[in-house]
Amino acid sequence: MGMSNFLQQLANGISLGSLYALLAIGYTMVYGILRLINFAHGDIFMVGTYIAFYSMTSFLLPWWLSFLIAMILTCIFGIIVEKAAYKPLRNSPRISVMISAIGASFLIENLAIVLFGGRPKAFPIPDMFNKVVKIGNVSIVSVNFYIPIITGILLLILLYVVNNTKTGMAMRAVSKDYEAARLMGIDVNKIVSFTFGIGSVLAAMGGIMWGLKFPNLVPLMGLMPGLKCFIAAVVGGIGDIRGAVLGGFILGLGEIMIVAFLPSLTGYRDAFAFILLIVILLLKPAGLMGKNLTEKV
């Protein structure tokens, strides 16, 4: 493989890794707060993409406004999912909440099939994201530059919120000790909603950029990325934001490199995530960045 091909694939891997990272953060944040795997997260990602699609195609809004609307509506949607499917089970056994999560996921997927139709839709790509940039003899589609940049900006904002604001502090406190947080007058429900809101905004942005890169929308489009990003979160050490980012990039880059270096294994690119998961669970069950999590009682 030539250098130019390698660089092209690298750019591909970085942008795919960015998308995985954005989605993985949602899993890890919700897990951190509620010790819950939000199986509906991949579907929230799908809903965000469809909202952007319809704003652009049915409402003919400019792309940037459509993206903004998609982020806002998806944020609200994520919060509603939590209030409807998880909040009533706050004091129930973990298995009930997990079943509810799976149910929520099926419900959203099937509603999407009814509402949006099962036939694939082509995500409209604004020109600025679709330019071919030539550097020497390497040609890279411009969206591959925008994705890591936008992801980087979102990450910086997120880390600032989590580390430097009072709400972020409260999030970390709730994730450590739910009851002690309540004793400080922290409204745990509000913090949980906030967490779902953030996770959903990132999922929406991830979905939109996914659409820009792979402009083929189907109601089940969240399934595979959702599963992989959950794996990314586990690989990085679930509960840890930096871990989710790391896991996302390892997954994205790894997948693309398989395609690039071992073309005969291209058909197995989806298997990479699962093999990685097995290896990590065997070698470092708490994940790369994870400390040994104690079970929350």
Added chain:
Amino acid sequence: MLKIKDLNVHYGGIHALRGINIDVPKNKIVTLIGANGAGKSTTLRTIMGLVRGSKGKINYNDTDITNKETKEIVEMGAVLVPEGRRVFANLTVEENLTLGAYIRKDKSEIKKDMELVYKLFPRLAERKWQKAGTMSGGEQQMLAVGRALMTKPKLLMMDEPSLGLAPLIVKDIFEIIKEIHRQGVTILLIEQNAKAALEIADYGYVLETGSIVLEGEGNELLNNDEVQKAYLGETK
């Protein structure tokens, strides 16, 4: 200030509190002593709205708080230092204190109160940036008390603040409780260390398997035969 009337608490089939009556007058130190499993923690947790009673009433400053949310109760000026410290291990000392002031908006006052806490516990001032989880048990207890003080409480409840601490630090903690009390905070204290608690208390209650079996002024209980036998390990 705090009046508990005929409070009953059930955990599934366990009848943990069987109609207790407790009165905490303003500006007093009241203590609740009793053996393991008597229901002391349950009492405080019910006051704070973490556990719901099945019967009975809790009044705080003439407001019925029996069914109020924990957040509202904290906003009314009652705070609990929970059993086992429960500081936020993944947060720094300063962040723990900042969260203590979560419900408050008065930025400059918060800053002043933080300085006061650091004055009360110089150890914490030295360790502002340390993660709470890496501190010693005694330091964590100081932080738990400091964090509670940051809510600017009128009623401070403490669940076994001396548990697991060396005798010298226990003495410090009791000195600090007295100091906080001098500053006008009403105190409801749970202690295994019945002697030390009764010595500083104006009034005490003895709890046994969910019922109050004895009550009286601190010294009175201290000299009571039954209390001495059961809790002070002395025989006459």
